[in-house]
Amino acid sequence: MSFGKRLTEVRKNKGFSQEDLAKHLGTKSPVIGRYERDEMKPSIDTANKLAEYLEVSLDYLIGN
Numbered sequence: 415m416s417f418g419k420r421l422t423e424v425r426k427n428k429g430f431s432q433e434d435l436a437k438h439l440g441t442k443s444p445v446i447g448r449y450e451r452d453e454m455k456p457s458i459d460t461a462n463k464l465a466e467y468l469e470v471s472l473d474y475l476i477g478n
Contacts (some may be wrong), residue, residue, distance in 0.1 A: 418452035
């Protein structure tokens with residue numbers, strides 16, 4: 415499973431919208447959509463913030 419699919423799955427399971435994640439990261443929801451569609455990869459710092467906010471490990475999000 416790709417980073418984007420994992421991100422989408424966890425986000426939905428936690429009940430967050432793309433807008434919720436975007437606000438937490440200080441960005442816009444289309445950026446989250448690009449991550450979820452695997453059109454763009456976040457920086458390691460951003461990926462770590464996503465993992466912390468979603469309460470999963472960074473290893474899980476990246477597929478390790």
